[in-house]
Amino acid sequence: xxxxxxxxxxxxxxxxxxxxxxxxxxxxxxxxxxxxxxxxxxxxxxxxxxxxxxxxxxxxxxxxxxxxxxxxxxxxxxxxxxxxxxxxxxxxxxxxxxxxxxxxxxxxxxxxxxxxxxxxxxxxxxxxxxxxxxxxxxxxxxxxxxxxxxxxxxxxxxxxxxxxxxxxxxxxxxxxxxxxxxxxxxxxxxxxxxxxxxxxxxxxxxxxxxxxxxxxxxxxxxxxxxxxxxxxxxxxxxxxxxxxxxxxxxxxxxxxxxxxxxxxxxxxxxxxxxxxxxxxxxxxxxxxxx
Amino acid sequence: xxxxxxxxxxxxxxxxxxxxxxxxxxxxxxxxxxxxxxxxxxxxxxxxxxxxxxxxxxxxxxxxxxxxxxxxxxxxxxxxxxxxxxxxxxxxxxxxxxxxxxxxxxxxxxxxxxxxxxxxxxxxxxxxxxxxxxxxxxxxxxxxxxxxxxxxxxxxxxxxxxxxxxxxxxxxxxxxxxxxxxxxxxxxxxxxxxxxxxxxxxxxxxxxxxxxxxxxxxxxxxxxxxxxxxxxxxxxxxxxxxxxxxxxxxxxxxxxxxxxxxxxxxxxxxxxxxxxx
Amino acid sequence: xxxxxxxxxxxxxxxxxxxxxxxxxxxxxxxxxxxxxxxxxxxxxxxxxxxxxxxxxxxxxxxxxxxxxxxxxxxxxxxxxxxxxxxxxxxxxxxxxxxxxxxxxxxxxxxxxxxxxxxxxxxxxxxxxxxxxxxxxxxxxxxxxxxxxxxxxxxxxxxxxxxxxxxxxxxxxxxxxxxxxxxxxxxxxxxxxxxxxxxxxxxxxxxxxxxxxxxxxxxxxxxxxxxxxxxxxxxxxxxxxxxxxxxxxxxxxxxxxxxxxxxxxxxxxxxxxxxxxxxxxxxxxxxxxxxxxxxxxxxxxxxxxxxxxxxxxxxxxxxxxxxxxxxxxxxxxxxxxxxxxxxxxx
Numbered sequence: 001x002x003x004x005x006x007x008x009x010x011x012x013x014x015x016x017x018x019x020x021x022x023x024x025x026x027x028x029x030x031x032x033x034x035x036x037x038x039x040x041x042x043x044x045x046x047x048x049x050x051x052x053x054x055x056x057x058x059x060x061x062x063x064x065x066x067x068x069x070x071x072x073x074x075x076x077x078x079x080x081x082x083x084x085x086x087x088x089x090x091x092x093x094x095x096x097x098x099x100x101x102x103x104x105x106x107x108x109x110x111x112x113x114x115x116x117x118x119x120x121x122x123x124x125x126x127x128x129x130x131x132x133x134x135x136x137x138x139x140x141x142x143x144x145x146x147x148x149x150x151x152x153x154x155x156x157x158x159x160x161x162x163x164x165x166x167x168x169x170x171x172x173x174x175x176x177x178x179x180x181x182x183x184x185x186x187x188x189x190x191x192x193x194x195x196x197x198x199x200x201x202x203x204x205x206x207x208x209x210x211x212x213x214x215x216x217x218x219x220x221x222x223x224x225x226x227x228x229x230x231x232x233x234x235x236x237x238x239x240x241x242x243x244x245x246x247x248x249x250x251x252x253x254x255x256x257x258x259x260x261x262x263x264x265x266x267x268x269x270x271x272x273x274x275x276x277x278x279x280x281x282x283x284x285x286x287x288x289x290x
Numbered sequence: 291x292x293x294x295x296x297x298x299x300x301x302x303x304x305x306x307x308x309x310x311x312x313x314x315x316x317x318x319x320x321x322x323x324x325x326x327x328x329x330x331x332x333x334x335x336x337x338x339x340x341x342x343x344x345x346x347x348x349x350x351x352x353x354x355x356x357x358x359x360x361x362x363x364x365x366x367x368x369x370x371x372x373x374x375x376x377x378x379x380x381x382x383x384x385x386x387x388x389x390x391x392x393x394x395x396x397x398x399x400x401x402x403x404x405x406x407x408x409x410x411x412x413x414x415x416x417x418x419x420x421x422x423x424x425x426x427x428x429x430x431x432x433x434x435x436x437x438x439x440x441x442x443x444x445x446x447x448x449x450x451x452x453x454x455x456x457x458x459x460x461x462x463x464x465x466x467x468x469x470x471x472x473x474x475x476x477x478x479x480x481x482x483x484x485x486x487x488x489x490x491x492x493x494x495x496x497x498x499x500x501x502x503x504x505x506x507x508x509x510x511x512x513x514x515x516x517x518x519x520x521x522x523x524x525x526x527x528x529x530x531x532x533x534x535x536x537x538x539x540x541x542x543x544x545x546x547x548x549x550x551x552x553x554x555x556x557x558x559x560x561x562x563x564x565x566x567x
Numbered sequence: 568x569x570x571x572x573x574x575x576x577x578x579x580x581x582x583x584x585x586x587x588x589x590x591x592x593x594x595x596x597x598x599x600x601x602x603x604x605x606x607x608x609x610x611x612x613x614x615x616x617x618x619x620x621x622x623x624x625x626x627x628x629x630x631x632x633x634x635x636x637x638x639x640x641x642x643x644x645x646x647x648x649x650x651x652x653x654x655x656x657x658x659x660x661x662x663x664x665x666x667x668x669x670x671x672x673x674x675x676x677x678x679x680x681x682x683x684x685x686x687x688x689x690x691x692x693x694x695x696x697x698x699x700x701x702x703x704x705x706x707x708x709x710x711x712x713x714x715x716x717x718x719x720x721x722x723x724x725x726x727x728x729x730x731x732x733x734x735x736x737x738x739x740x741x742x743x744x745x746x747x748x749x750x751x752x753x754x755x756x757x758x759x760x761x762x763x764x765x766x767x768x769x770x771x772x773x774x775x776x777x778x779x780x781x782x783x784x785x786x787x788x789x790x791x792x793x794x795x796x797x798x799x800x801x802x803x804x805x806x807x808x809x810x811x812x813x814x815x816x817x818x819x820x821x822x823x824x825x826x827x828x829x830x831x832x833x834x835x836x837x838x839x840x841x842x843x844x845x846x847x848x849x850x851x852x853x854x855x856x857x858x859x860x861x862x863x864x865x866x867x868x869x870x871x872x873x874x875x876x877x878x879x880x881x882x883x884x885x886x887x888x889x890x891x892x893x894x895x896x897x898x899x900x901x902x903x904x905x906x907x908x909x910x911x912x913x
Contacts, residue, residue, distance in 0.1 A: 035691040086889050093638050094888050096694055097830060100823055101884030108878025112871045222702065225695045233691065264706045267699035274684035274696045358778050384780025396775035400767040400835065408761070409768055413780030415761040419789060422763075425756040430578070433760060437577045477779065 006135045007255040008248055013141045015247020016148035017203050021224040022231070022239035023152060024200035030234050031172045031192035034084065035092070037099045039200055040221025041106035046072045046201025047208035047217060048110055051121040061124050065205055069198050076197035077190050085186075103218070111215050118214040124205060140210035147206060151199065152240060168192060223250065226266035229273050309337045309513030310371030310387060310480040312357070317366035319352055325537055326352045329366065332532040332542055334481065336371075339507050339514040341524040344534035345557060350517040351393055353534070354483050357515075358390055359383050370481065385413045387480030391470040391487060393517075397458040403469050404437075404454040407444060410476025411436045444472045448502060464495040471502060475510075482506065484516040488523055496520060500527055525549065533557065583755060600744060604737040612736045614852065619743035620804050621844040625828045626747075626754050626837065627797020632826065633834035634763065635790035636770030637685050641697040643821030644704035645795045648674045649802025650812050651708065651715050654723045663726035663733070663807060667746065670803040671796040677704075678795025685787045701819060708814035720813030723806035739808050746800055754837045757793070766790055767835065820877065827884045833896030842895040850883065851876040 021043060028036045036042075049071045053064030083098050123140070124147075131137075159165040170178040171188040179185050207220055227246045231238030246266055254262040312334040319327035327349045334340040342350050355361040357368055359380040367376040370386055378386070389410070397406050415436065417429040445451050448468055453461060458469060467487060474482055487503065488496040500523050507514050518524050524531060525545040532542040533554050541551040548554055574580040584590045604612060628642045652670040657663070681700040685693050708715050715721060726733040726742060733742050757763045765786050768776035777783050806812055824847060832843020858872050887894060 029691075035694065037694070083885055083889060090888075090892070091636070092691060093632070093636060094892065096638065096691065097826060098885055098888050100826065101881040101888070104820075104823060104881030104884070105878045106881075108874040108876070108881065111874030112878065222698070225698060229692070229695055260706075260710070264703060267702040270699035271684070271696060271703065274692060274699075360774065360778065379782075380774075380777045381780050381782045384778065390778060392775065396772050398768045398771040398776075400771050401764060405764050405767075409764050409776075409779055409781075412761050412765060417760060417762075419762065419793075422760040423753040423757050425583070425760070429756075429760055430581070434578045434581055436761075437581060441577070473779070 002134060003255070004252075007251045009135065009137060010141060011248040011251025012244050013137065013145040013247075014251065015244035016145035017206050018224055018227055018247050019152060019240045019243035020148045020199055020203035020206070021221050022227045022243045023155065023236065024196045024203065025221075025224060025228055026231075026233065026236050026239045027192060027196040027199065030236070031168060031196075032084075032189050033092075034099065035096050035233075036196070037096060038103035038106060039196075039224070040218035041103040041110075042072060042076070042197055043200040043204035043207075043221060044215065044218040045075070045106050045110060045204075046197070047121070047204035047213050048114055049201070050205045051114075051119055051208065051213050054122050055119070061122055061209075065124065065202075068205065069201050072197045072201045073194045076193040080190055080193045107215060107218060114215075116215055118212045119208075120212050121205075121209050123209045138210075144206045144210060147202065151202060155195075155199075155236075164191070223266040226270045229270050309511050311336045311369075312388075312481045312513060312515060313369045314353065314357070315367050315369070317353070317356055317363040317368065319349075319356055319361055319537075320364050327356070327363070327537045330534070330537070330539055331366075332539055334513050334515045335530065336513050337507065337511045338529045339503065339516065339527055340530045340532065341528040342515065342517045342532045342534060343519075343521070343524055347536075348534040349537040350534055351485060352537075354390065354485050354515075354517060357388065357483060381413075384477055387478070388483065389474040389477035389479035389481070390483035391467070391474050391485055393485040393489065395463075395466045395470055397466055397470060397473070399457070399459045401458070402454070403450065403456055403458055403461070404440075404445075406458055406469060407440050407454075407472045407476050408436055410444075410473040411440060411478075413477065440472075440476045444475045447475070447505070448472050464491050464498075467491065467495075467499065468502070471499075471506075475506065479512055481513045481515060484514065484518075486517055486519065488518065488520050496523060503527060581759065583752070583759075597748070601741070604740050609736065612740060614848065616736050616740055616743050616808055618845050618848045619740070619747045620801050620808065621825075621828065621848055622747050622841050623743075623750055623804065624798050624801035625825055625832065625840040625844040626750055627794040627801070628825045629829045629832070629835065629837075629840045629843075630754060630757070630766065630797070631790050631794030633829050633836070633839070634758070634766040634770060635787065637682070637787060637790055638694045638826075639681075639697045639791070639794065640694055640819070640822045640826070641681055641701040641704065642794070642798050642825045643817050643819065643823075644701045644708075645674050645678060645798035646802035646805060646821065647704060647708050647814070647817035648677055648795075649799030650723075650806040650817075651721070651802075652799065653803035653806045654721050654812065655714050657724045657726070657806075662728065663742070663803075664728070666726075667800055667803045671799040674799025674802070675792040675796040678791045678798075679788050681795075682788050682791030685791065698819075701822060705814060705817055708817060715814065718814060720811060720815075722811045723809070725810065726807045733807060736808075742807060743804050746804060750797060750800065751837055751841065754840070758837070762786075762789065770835075820880075823880065827880050830892075831883055831887045831894055833894030834892075836896045838899065839894050839896035842899065846895060847880070847883075850879060854879060 021039060024043070025036055025039045028034050046068050049068035050064050053059045053067045054061055059067070079102060083102065084095065087095050087098055159169055167178070167183045168188055168191065170181070171183055171185060175185055178188070204217060207217060223246060224243070227243040228239055230246065231240070231242030246269070249269065250262050250265055253265040314333070315331050317327055317330045318325065330349070330353060332340075332342075342353060344350050352361060356363050359375075359378060363376060367374055369375065370388065373386070375383060375386065398409065401409070415432060417426075417432055421429045441451075445454055448471065450465070450468060450472060453465065458466060461469065471484070471487065484503065488499045491499065503514060503516070504527055506512055516524075516528070528545060530543065531545050531548040533540050533548055533551070535553075535557040540553040540557060541548050543551075572586055574585065579585065584593060603615060607615065624642065624646055628639060631637050631639050631642075649670040652673050653663075653666045656666040656669060661669070681697055684696040709718055711717075731738075733739050765776065765781045768779070768781055769783060769786050769790075773783060805816075828843035828847040829840065830843070831846055832841070833839025854876055855872060858875075891897060
């Protein structure tokens with residue numbers, strides 16, 4: 001039983017970072033209608049920026065994180081302006097392919113610059129483990145979850161209470177009406193990309209500083225697709241709940257079925273959901289018009 | 291340049307089809323809490339032109355979508371020639387003879403005019419996948435027969451032979467509407483649903499379209515059901531008019547009866563005593 | 568200069584190549600291509616074989632994604648299914664002319680299962696579903712040792728007919744291009760029948776297509792099955808060509824490679840598939856030659872080859888999407904127009 005509790009706790013806690021990645025994805029989908037397949041690569045690139053700033057330039061972790069966030073934000077704005085805006089009005093497949101292209105460029109670029117080796121960037125958070133009866137929870141897992149929780153709470157407050165957040169929500173639900181009410185759509189789109197990139201980078205840095213940094217980091221975002229599908233593409237709450245759920249299922253599968261099953265369980269979940277409940281648990285089913 | 295069919299067109303296809311009666315009986319349609327249609331009942335007589343009119347948001351297009359099968363009614367039924375088609379799959383209705391055009395033109399931009407029209411004949415095609423991939427003799431004969439038929443019955447009829455190889459995207463609006471009608475006719479319909487066939491057209495284009503609709507009804511014997519805002523055209527060509535308001539039928543009958551119906555006058559003008567036409 | 572074309576029957580206009588000049592050109596092309604093993608160099612021949620396999624796979628993906636608009640990220644894994652099927656059958660003495668179609672059919676069956684969500688979900692969801700299928704399939708490739716040989720991989724006995732064994736590039740060439748030629752014609756044929764028109768209709772406006780009598784369920788599954796069939800055959804050819812295979816080959820990058828080939832070549836045309844596959848194979852080759860040439864001065868540059876290739880794929884996808892969404896096929900038809908109308912200009 002204590003084994004079950006340990007797996008469950010670890011899984012749900014590690015789901016916190018997954019929720020951040022999912023948030024990064026859902027923000028863009030909700031705000032701009034783009035399905036961002038580069039979410040894992042953005043996260044990875046942000047982590048490499050952090051690594052470069054700390055190890056190669058010797059900056060303190062917090063400053064390095066800030067630099068990494070700025071760097072990623074600039075790239076996100078550039079991508080939105082140079083690639084996505086000319087593609088607006090194109091079929092979703094074209095836009096989706098553009099993000100795959102972007103992912104490919106980032107991946108190739110990162111490997112060209114840093115190679116395929118695994119690095120260990122300095123930890124962002126203290127690593128004191130928490131021991132609770134005979135259950136040990138590593139400090140990194142706990143810290144990552146705490147950062148994720150604070151950040152997500154911050155986002156909820158932002159969207160609920162600030163005028164900019166409300167303007168973003170208005171743009172997401174009806175861009176044309178929002179524009180007539182005086183909201184600058186282009187800057188709203190830009191801000192959405194920046195926010196998403198920032199969230200992704202934080203997730204990347206958290207993962208890299210606790211589990212090491214290599215180009216394989218981008219693959220961590222793959223299991224997020226399971227969470228997104230489970231939660232429904234356009235639901236932030238759904239994405240978060242589903243991320244915790246997926247983290248839990250992954251940990252149980254890894255604990256009881258062996259480590260390899262961790263790679264596969266999320267995707268089996270995806271296929272099953274898509275066949276039986278295609279719009280997820282929280283997703284909205286749109287009424288189609290002719 | 292003369293194009294001549296080398297394949298015999300089956301005799302069945304040369305006779306005008308006798309349109310079937312279409313009846314909508316007590317249909318209710320709900321979207322969440324909104325009742326888009328409340329107990330709507332009317333019928334379209336075989337081989338006649340029936341018009342559905344009403345102010346914006348009255349539920350005209352919803353009726354069409356229910357008949358097409360795109361919306362499932364919460365109550366009531368729809369029959370075609372006496373057969374209940376309320377829960378028939380959308381694509382199967384084409385085979386039963388329901389064809390339609392769309393309010394916002396729904397042509398396929400990846401296909402030429404001719405290919406768009408040929409798609410109307412989709413439900414008559416039988417070739418298997420393998421046979422199509424090797425383009426066997428039977429596939430070829432079927433394709434050429436389809437081509438011959440749409441050329442003879444539809445393209446000549448609607449006078450669009452000069453544009454048949456153009457991509458649909460380059461055509462002016464009025465022409466696109468005509469190609470959509472052509473595609474619907476290629477379905478060899480029993481009942482033709484026309485959703486605002488002359489919306490956005492100028493006087494001349496409207497008259498052309500009205501002439502085509504009358505020709506279709508007279509020469510093909512098809513039952514026509516149309517939704518339209520152009521009151522003059524509706525009153526000129528329809529033999530029966532159904533008036534919807536807020537999802538309910540408020541009047542139906544011959545154009546003359548409907549024109550003088552007090553409910554209709556109120557719905558359109560908000561006052562009594564004026565003539566909506 | 569050609570001024571116009573006159574057809575006297577519908578049948579003549581519905582032909583595969585309605586113009587006599589095109590038929591002559593196709594014949595010349597076919598003769599040049601099929602005599603290549605007699606006069607081509609080793610390097611050229613090996614490259615041409617790989618291009619041929621990519622052409623077969625791209626033709627299939629172009630039917631699923633280009634014509635029907637169903638985005639598939641599991642195409643690379645479908646090649647794996649075909650390859651391992653051929654390996655398994657060939658070890659049991661099944662001749663290639665049975666094994667290749669069987670590989671295609673089995674892959675088509677798996678394609679149908681992967682395509683099942685496409686009945687209820689569109690675009691994005693489908694992309695994620697096929698992504699999931701990719702990971703599940705590659706997991707099976709790594710773990711199912713009995714059939715796939717696991718991570719170390721497996722061998723594939725050479726294809727042979729009678730006493731003739733397809734050993735070496737020169738002989739495999741005929742196997743590959745025989746299949747490529749037949750499958751390219753089949754794709755063209757499909758496009759000029761009602762099934763091909765229904766594919767495009769489903770891509771452009773699926774609901775209108777359904778109201779016109781197109782069975783969405785059947786059409787989407789057909790598109791998936793055909794695309795997967797091509798991938799299965801391509802995978803089988805890959806197996807016969809290399810003689811050994813590991814799961815390493817069927818990574819997600821392979822699926823992206825084929826998607827890139829479809830976009831760069833031109834969505835929904837057979838010519839586009841061919842041009843895209845050729846172009847996308849030669850771009851990394853050109854890159855490799857450039858790197859080899861410059862490694863004399865920059866020895867470390869060789870390590871950058873693979874990542875640079877990946878970055879170039881991404882760049883090509885984006886550049887074509889933004890500047891030439893209709894791909895190389897559209898560029899080619901513009902060039903042809905200029906040649907036909909020469910010396911006049913449009």
